[in-house]
Amino acid sequence: MPATDNNLVRIRDLHFSRGHSEIFNGIDIDIPKGKITAIMGPSGTGKTTLLKLIGGQLKPQQGTIHFHGENIPAMKTKKLYEVRKKMGMLFQSGALLTDMTVFDNIAFPLREHTDLPEVMIRDLVLMKLQAVGLRGARDLNPSQLSGGMARRVAFARAIALDPEMVMFDEPFTGQDPISMGVLVQLIRSMNKALELTSVIVSHDIEETMLIADKVYVISQGKIVGHGSPDEMSRSTSPWISQFVHGEADGPVPFHYQAPSYKEDLLAGEYID
Amino acid sequence: MFDWFAQIGKSAIDFFARLGGEVLLFLQTVKAFTVIIFRPALIVQQLFSIGVRSMLIIIVSGFFVGMVLGLQGYNTLIDFGAEESLGVMVALSLVRELGPVVTALLYAGRAGSALTAEIGLMKATEQLSGLEMMAVNPVERILAPRLFAGIISMPLLAAMFSAVGVFGGYLVGVDLLGVDTGAYWSQMQARVDFDQDIIQGVIKSVVFGVVTTWIAVYEGYTCLPTSEGVSRSTTRTVVYSALAVLGLDFLLTALML
Numbered sequence: 001m002p003a004t005d006n007n008l009v010r011i012r013d014l015h016f017s018r019g020h021s022e023i024f025n026g027i028d029i030d031i032p033k034g035k036i037t038a039i040m041g042p043s044g045t046g047k048t049t050l051l052k053l054i055g056g057q058l059k060p061q062q063g064t065i066h067f068h069g070e071n072i073p074a075m076k077t078k079k080l081y082e083v084r085k086k087m088g089m090l091f092q093s094g095a096l097l098t099d100m101t102v103f104d105n106i107a108f109p110l111r112e113h114t115d116l117p118e119v120m121i122r123d124l125v126l127m128k129l130q131a132v133g134l135r136g137a138r139d140l141n142p143s144q145l146s147g148g149m150a151r152r153v154a155f156a157r158a159i160a161l162d163p164e165m166v167m168f169d170e171p172f173t174g175q176d177p178i179s180m181g182v183l184v185q186l187i188r189s190m191n192k193a194l195e196l197t198s199v200i201v202s203h204d205i206e207e208t209m210l211i212a213d214k215v216y217v218i219s220q221g222k223i224v225g226h227g228s229p230d231e232m233s234r235s236t237s238p239w240i241s242q243f244v245h246g247e248a249d250g251p252v253p254f255h256y257q258a259p260s261y262k263e264d265l266l267a268g269e270y271i272d
Numbered sequence: 273m274f275d276w277f278a279q280i281g282k283s284a285i286d287f288f289a290r291l292g293g294e295v296l297l298f299l300q301t302v303k304a305f306t307v308i309i310f311r312p313a314l315i316v317q318q319l320f321s322i323g324v325r326s327m328l329i330i331i332v333s334g335f336f337v338g339m340v341l342g343l344q345g346y347n348t349l350i351d352f353g354a355e356e357s358l359g360v361m362v363a364l365s366l367v368r369e370l371g372p373v374v375t376a377l378l379y380a381g382r383a384g385s386a387l388t389a390e391i392g393l394m395k396a397t398e399q400l401s402g403l404e405m406m407a408v409n410p411v412e413r414i415l416a417p418r419l420f421a422g423i424i425s426m427p428l429l430a431a432m433f434s435a436v437g438v439f440g441g442y443l444v445g446v447d448l449l450g451v452d453t454g455a456y457w458s459q460m461q462a463r464v465d466f467d468q469d470i471i472q473g474v475i476k477s478v479v480f481g482v483v484t485t486w487i488a489v490y491e492g493y494t495c496l497p498t499s500e501g502v503s504r505s506t507t508r509t510v511v512y513s514a515l516a517v518l519g520l521d522f523l524l525t526a527l528m529l
Binding site: 055089095098109112161 | 398399401402404407413
C-alpha cells in the first residue's frame with residue numbers, strides 16, 4: 001500500500017455471506033482521512049454489517065480491510081483490541097451500559113484503558129458532555145434519556161478516548177426534527193474540531209447528503225455508485241436515482257420475490 | 273441417495289464445532305483469572321449480586337430441609353432405638369448430599385437464571401458489542417468476574433445450607449422431639465469425618481459451582497439477541513444446570529466413595 005495514501009480505511013474485494021445469503025460480493029471502499037464518508041443503501045443491504053467488519057467484530061470470507069495500512073481480518077485478538085482504541089462506534093441503540101449513570105458510561109473507556117486520576121477523568125468526562133450539551137444530565141440513568149439524548153451520550157462516549165475514526169450506525173433513524181438537527185450539527189462540528197474521520201451508515205438521504213464529503217451507495221451486495229453528494233443527486237444510474245429520489249419501484253423491486261400473481265391466486269381454487 | 277449420509281456428517285461437524293467453540297470460550301474465560309488479583313472490585317460486586325443475594329433463599333431452604341430431616345430421621349431411627357444418632361444422620365445427609373445438591377439447584381434457579389438474563393439482555397441491547405468496540409473484551413470484563421464469583425460463592429452457600437440445616441434438625445430433634453442434646457452433638461462430632469465427608473461435600477459444591485455458573489454465563493453469552501432468545505436461554509440454564517448437577521452428583525459420589 002503506497003505511503004502517500006490519504007485513506008484511513010481501504011477495503012478491497014470484500015466478500016461476506018451469512019449462511020446462504022450473500023451480503024457483500026466484492027466491494028471496494030476508500031475512507032479518506034478527516035472527511036465524512038457516508039455509506040447508504042436500502043434497509044437490509046448490510047450497512048451495519050460493514051461497520052462490524054471494519055471494527056473486526058465479523059470476519060469476511062475474502063478480501064482485505066486495511067486500517068492505517070494494517071489488515072484488520074488478519075489481526076490477532078490482542079492487536080485488534082489495540083486498534084479498536086483508535087475507533088469509536090455509535091450504535092443505533094446507543095448501547096449504553098444500563099447499570100451505570102451517564103457520567104460513568106463516558107468515564108468507562110477512560111477508566112478501563114488509562115490510569116488517569118479520578119479528578120482528571122471527571123474533567124475529561126465533563127468536557128465531552130459539554131461538547132454534546134448534556135453536562136446537566138450526568139447523573140441520569142440511560143433509561144431516563146430520550147432516544148436523541150442517548151445517542152448524544154453514546155457519541156460523547158465514542159470520542160472519550162479521542163479516537164481517529166468514529167463510525168455512526170444509523171444516527172438519524174427515528175429522531176424528531178430537533179434532535180436530528182442537533183445530531184447533524186454535532187457530527188459536522190466534531191468532525192472538524194477533533195479532525196475526526198467519520199463514517200456514517202444511513203438511509204436518511206437528506207441529512208446525510210448535507211454533511212457527507214463522499215457517498216457510497218450499496219445495493220444487493222455491490223457498490224452501485226460513489227462520489228460527492230452533488231454527483232450522486234445528479235446521477236442517471238437507475239439504482240442511485242431510485243434510492244436518492246425514493247422511488248417505490250425500480251431496480252430494487254417493490255415486490256418481494258414471489259411466483260406470478262395470477263398463478264398464486266388461481267392456486268387457491270384447488271384448496272377445499 | 274447419500275443425502276442422509278451428508279446430513280449425519282453435517283450434524284456431527286456442527287456438534288463438534290459447537291463443542292470446540294464452547295471449550296475455547298471456557299478456556300478464554302479461565303485465562304482471565306488475573307481479574308481476581310488486578311480487579312478485585314469487579315469480583316466483589318459480583319460476589320454481592322450472585323452470592324450475598326442468594327443467601328436468604330439458601331438459609332431458609334436449609335433450615336426447612338434440616339427440620340424435615342430431623343422429623344423423618346427421628347421417626348425412622350426410633351424404631352431401632354437409635355434416635356440418639358439423629359445428629360449424625362442429619363449432618364451426614366446434609367454435608368455429603370443435600371447441602372451441595374440442593375444448594376446448586378437453588379443457586380441455578382436464583383443466580384444462574386439471573387446471570388443468563390443479564391448477559392443475554394446485554395447482548396440483545398448491543399452492550400456486549402459496544403464493549404468490544406470500546407476495546408474492552410467482554411469475556412474478561414463480563415464473563416470472567418461472574419464465573420469466578422460463582423465458583424467462590426457456591427461452596428460458601430452450600431456450607432451455610434448445611435450449617436443451618438444441622439441447626440434445623442437440632443431444633444426439631446432435640447427441642448421438639450426430645451433427643452438428648454449431648455448425644456446429638458457428640459455423636460455428630462465423633463462420626464462426621466473431615467477428610468471423608470466434609471471434603472467430599474466441598475469438592476462437589478465447587479464442581480457444581482463451576483458447572484452451573486458456566487452454563488448460565490455461556491447461555492447468556494450465546495443466546496439469540498431477541499426477547500424470545502433470552503427467555504429460551506434462561507429456561508435452558510435452569511434445565512441444563514439441574515440435569516448436570518444431578519448427573520454429576522451420581523458420578524462424583526461413585527468416584528469418591
